[in-house]
Amino acid sequence: MEHTNKRLIVYFLIVRLILTAIILGMVVWLIFDLKTDEKGISVDYTPSQLFVEQPNIPFTPKVYTSGSLIDCLAIKESSNNPEVINWDDGGSPSYGLLQFKRSTWDFYCVEKYNLPDDIMNPDYQRLCAEKMIASGGITHWSTYTLCQ
Numbered sequence: 001m002e003h004t005n006k007r008l009i010v011y012f013l014i015v016r017l018i019l020t021a022i023i024l025g026m027v028v029w030l031i032f033d034l035k036t037d038e039k040g041i042s043v044d045y046t047p048s049q050l051f052v053e054q055p056n057i058p059f060t061p062k063v064y065t066s067g068s069l070i071d072c073l074a075i076k077e078s079s080n081n082p083e084v085i086n087w088d089d090g091g092s093p094s095y096g097l098l099q100f101k102r103s104t105w106d107f108y109c110v111e112k113y114n115l116p117d118d119i120m121n122p123d124y125q126r127l128c129a130e131k132m133i134a135s136g137g138i139t140h141w142s143t144y145t146l147c148q
Contacts, residue, residue, distance in 0.1 A: 072147035082122035
C-alpha cells in the first residue's frame with residue numbers, strides 16, 4: 001500500500017510538471033504573439049494599448065494639439081520610422097516620417113516655408129507638417145481621419 005502511494009505521488013508530480021510546462025509555454029507564446037505583428041516584426045506595446053479604454057461619462061471627445069496630431073500621423077504614415085521610403089505611393093514615392101511626396105515637399109517645405117531641402121530629416125518634416133496643418137493643409141495626409 002505504501003509503495004502504491006509513492007507511485008501515485010510521483011505520477012501526480014509528473015502530471016503537475018507537464019501541466020506547468022504547458023501553461024508556461026502558452027504564456028510565453030502569448031507574450032511573443034503580442035509583441036509581434038502579423039509579419040512577425042517586433043512591436044512594443046504599452047500596457048494601455050493592450051486594454052480597451054472605458055468611455056468617459058459624460059463623453060468628452062479627444063482633441064489633438066498640433067504636436068500630438070503629427071505624432072499620430074507619423075505612426076499611421078510610417079510606423080514612426082523616419083527612414084521609410086514608399087517607392088510606389090500612388091505612382092510616385094513618398095519619403096520619411098510623414099511620407100512627403102517630392103512635389104509637396106518642394107512646394108510647401110522648401111519654397112513656401114524656406115526649410116532646408118532635406119526631405120528625410122524628421123525634424124524638418126514635423127516642422128513643415130505643423131505649418132501645413134496650421135494653414136489648413138491636413139488633407140495632404142489621407143490618414144488624418146484615423147487621428148481624430
